[in-house]
Structures are given as structure tokens and as C-alpha cells.
Amino acid sequence: xxxxxxxxxxxxxxxxxxxxxxxxxxxxxxxxxxxxxxxxxxxxxxxxxxxxxxxxxxxxxxxxxxxxxxxxxxxxxxxxxxxxxxxxxxxxxxxxxxxxxxxxxxxxxxxxxxxxxxxxxxxxxxxxxxxxxxxxxxxxxxxxxxxxxxxxxxxxxxxxxxxxxxxxxxxxxxxxxxxxxxxxxxxxxxxxxxxxxxxxxxxxxxxxxxxxxxxxxxxxxxxxxxxxxxxxxxxxxxxxxxxxxxxxxxxxxxxxxxxxxxxxxxxxxxxxxxxxxxxxxxxxxxxxxxxxxxxxxxxxxxxxxxxxxxxxxxxxxxxxxxxxxxxxxxxxxxxxxxxxxxxxxxxxxxxxxxxxxxxxxxxxxxxxxxxxxxxxxxxxxxxxxxxxxxxxxxxxxxxxxxxxxxxxxxxxxxxxxxxxxxxxxxxxxxx
Ligand SMILES: Cc1cc2nc3c(=O)[nH]c(=O)nc-3n(C[C@H](O)[C@H](O)[C@H](O)COP(=O)(O)OP(=O)(O)OC[C@H]3O[C@@H](n4cnc5c(N)ncnc54)[C@H](O)[C@@H]3O)c2cc1C
Numbered sequence: 001x002x003x004x005x006x007x008x009x010x011x012x013x014x015x016x017x018x019x020x021x022x023x024x025x026x027x028x029x030x031x032x033x034x035x036x037x038x039x040x041x042x043x044x045x046x047x048x049x050x051x052x053x054x055x056x057x058x059x060x061x062x063x064x065x066x067x068x069x070x071x072x073x074x075x076x077x078x079x080x081x082x083x084x085x086x087x088x089x090x091x092x093x094x095x096x097x098x099x100x101x102x103x104x105x106x107x108x109x110x111x112x113x114x115x116x117x118x119x120x121x122x123x124x125x126x127x128x129x130x131x132x133x134x135x136x137x138x139x140x141x142x143x144x145x146x147x148x149x150x151x152x153x154x155x156x157x158x159x160x161x162x163x164x165x166x167x168x169x170x171x172x173x174x175x176x177x178x179x180x181x182x183x184x185x186x187x188x189x190x191x192x193x194x195x196x197x198x199x200x201x202x203x204x205x206x207x208x209x210x211x212x213x214x215x216x217x218x219x220x221x222x223x224x225x226x227x228x229x230x231x232x233x234x235x236x237x238x239x240x241x242x243x244x245x246x247x248x249x250x251x252x253x254x255x256x257x258x259x260x261x262x263x264x265x266x267x268x269x270x271x272x273x274x275x276x277x278x279x280x281x282x283x284x285x286x287x288x289x290x291x292x293x294x295x296x297x298x299x300x301x302x303x304x305x306x307x308x309x310x311x312x313x314x315x316x317x318x319x320x321x322x323x324x325x326x327x328x329x330x331x332x333x334x335x336x337x338x339x340x341x342x343x344x345x346x347x348x349x350x351x352x353x354x355x356x357x358x359x360x361x362x363x364x365x366x367x368x369x370x371x372x373x374x375x376x377x378x379x380x381x382x383x384x385x386x387x388x389x390x391x392x393x394x395x396x397x398x399x400x401x402x403x404x405x406x407x408x409x410x411x412x413x414x415x416x417x418x419x420x421x422x423x424x425x426x427x428x429x430x431x
Contacts, residue, residue: 030101069100
């Protein structure tokens, strides 16, 4: 497909509306990092990362930016950093995942504990439909009204069941957010259905993101632990020091990163002895007040000193060093997804971490693996320091079946949960 824009998306949808082609699936693709191959499909795949990746507007007075959905998060942050702003949260895949993919999976990441997940960091969006573009920040055109009325009725009908049956977790990996789309005080924020909708409601053609101010002070502590379990267990007590982010890197990732030669950048103080492995916590503290940041850093160090299994500590204050150290973690986690040869056949069920409330962090027991997981390389448990899984989170898991060559045959959210929450916007993904 040549360079495209929102109007081309409209044309494409209109063409596919013709009866002869009505059976052809249309799937939006961002960076393709979705761990279940959500952007793989039959039919037409629209490669938005390649063709729609522009920063359209930047408003540093009001703190927002309009972007095309295929813009990569790191590219966006690199563009706006000189103006003193950034966009949160930072997924481990920030070098290659797109804002459209983040919205559609309601991604979380580094900083989610403080800044929330993607749905907490967008202000509106534009949807491409056969009839034209529907912009949540402008009055709805006449052609869209019947569709929105039907969608509101379906969403309101399902809201009570959704609220009653959905665990009160901040992190809903997928599913329509009927609660926020239908606020109690009335009205219908249709665009609130899109975070986590996995492209099922149609292609998003523009997104307004909320900007956050870059805080003046930043520190990163890397703490080594003799086991993953001890590293994971440390996350909850550390919350008392109000870290901005706590991420874990386990021994497996360390081994993969070492093999790939990317561990050399780790400071000597936290390198494992030859033949040994360490698990790491990456603890970031951000703030504007140097004294407060110093106090939180001291608190962190004091908590770490009292924990079992610690093995080395390094504190970075230099921004370039902090960025380089985070890059080691995200490159290591990225390598987890590498598959040499076909994977085994079987079902998979993966839970996700993210913006868990502190309460859950304290209550949930340390756990090495998502209990329902039977197969597959599991990058996700890297996120458990953010939200240890509980038996109450099946709605927040991906399920699927993988055939012999490792191709996803069935993928998506729990179908029953999805069906229970599916509104009837006309423009859902086809096929
Ligand atoms: C190693 C690794 C680490 C990860 N770490 C994290 C993490 O820290 N936090 C986290 O939340 N996730 C994480 N993920 C999952 C993934 O990176 C995120 O979900 C990411 O936001 C997906 O973005 P993408 O651009 O790659 O989307 P894709 O994978 O291309 O697409 C994801 C879904 O969004 C839909 N979509 C994409 N663009 C649009 C659009 N414009 N309109 C409508 N639908 C659209 C697609 O159809 C698909 O259903 C990780 C994945 C891997 C492999």
C-alpha cells in the first residue's frame, strides 16, 4: 500500500463494504508486538506503523498532542522531549509499538503505577468508517448518530453486568470499558470503548494523547537478588518509598541478554559472579523536588537493606545512563519473544501485569508463573512486579491455541467475556 492517511482508510473501508467483498477481513496493524499475534489475520492488513506515523499537532499550553495511530511511542517521546513533555506509560516494547496498538490493547508499562495505563493517557480519538471520519472531539455528523444511539443502548444494557462481573483491577487487558463509556452522570463517551478493543470496533485514524511534564529529578536503582522469587517479593515493601516504577528482570532474561552480549552495560556492582545468575529489580524515582527525591531514594535503600536475598546495588542519576540501563532490560525482555524453530502445540493463557492498585500488590502472594499458563514463552511474567496474578483475573488474560508451527489458530480475549461486553458499533472488525 502506498503512503496513506485517514481519507484512504475511509476509502478502503467503503470498498470493502461492497457486497462482493463483505467477507474480507480488515485488520489494523501497529508494531505487531501484541503477544498473541492480534494483528495477524486473513484479508487486508493495514500497516499503520509504516504508513500513518506522523505527529499532527502539539499543544504544550494545554498539554496534548494529536498523532497518527502508527507513530511509535519512542519516536513520539523523542519528538516532544525538547519541549519538556512526555507520553506515558512506557511499554517494554516502546522502541517499536505504536500509539494505536497501545490504545487498542490498553497497554501499561513503566510508570503505570503513577501515570495509569494508556486509557488514562488519551483524551479522544478519531475512527475511520465507510461514511467518513468520526471524531470524538467534535460534534458527531448526522450519518454517525444512529450508530452511536445503537452503540449507547447496547453499552448501557451491558454496563451493570460488566461492573458487577469485572474484578476491580486497574489493568483490564482487553474488553470494552462500558463503565467509563457510560458515565453514571449520563452521556456516552463512545471513544472510551476503544482502549482494549483490540481493533474489533474499526481502525482508529488519529489519537489525542495527554502530555505529562518531564520531572526534573530522576534516579534509577538496580538491585540484584539471588532469585526471581525474592526480587518479586521485594516489590510490595518497596512501595512504601513511593517509587515511580518497579520492574523485574529475571534470571532467564539475564541469561538471554548475556548470550546476546547486551549485559555488558550493567554496572559491575550488580553483575553476577561467573557461573551465577541474579534477578534484578529496576526501581525508578522521579520528582521535581530534589530533597523529596533524595528522601525516597534513602527510603528505598533502607528497605532493600532489610530484605532477604539481595545481591548488589547500583544507583544511577545521569539521564543518559538511566536510559541505557532501561534499554538493557527492554532489549532482554524483547529477546524473550524470539523463537528458534517451531514452538510446541497447545493452549496458552497469559496474564498481564500493569497498573495494579497497591492493595493488590500487597495481598497477592509471590508467584513464579501465571497459574493457567501451560505453554509458550512467557514474557508476561516480567510484568508481575507490577501486578501479581490472582485467580480472579481470567478476564485479563489472553487465550489461544497454537498449532505445530507456532501459528495462532484462535486468539483474543475470553470469548464469553468479550461477547458479554460487545456493543454493536456498526464498524467492528470484519472477518
Ligand atoms: C517482549 C514484549 C514486551 C511487552 N511489554 C508490554 C508492556 O510492558 N506492557 C503492555 O501493555 N504490553 C506489552 N507488550 C504487548 C505489546 O507490546 C503491547 O500490547 C503494544 O501496545 C502493542 O502495540 P503494537 O503497535 O505492536 O500493536 P499490534 O500488535 O500491531 O496490534 C495490537 C492490536 O491492536 C490493534 N490495532 C493496532 N492499531 C490499531 C488501530 N490504529 N486501530 C484499531 N486497532 C488497532 C490490532 O488490530 C491488534 O488487535 C509486550 C510485548 C512483547 C512482545
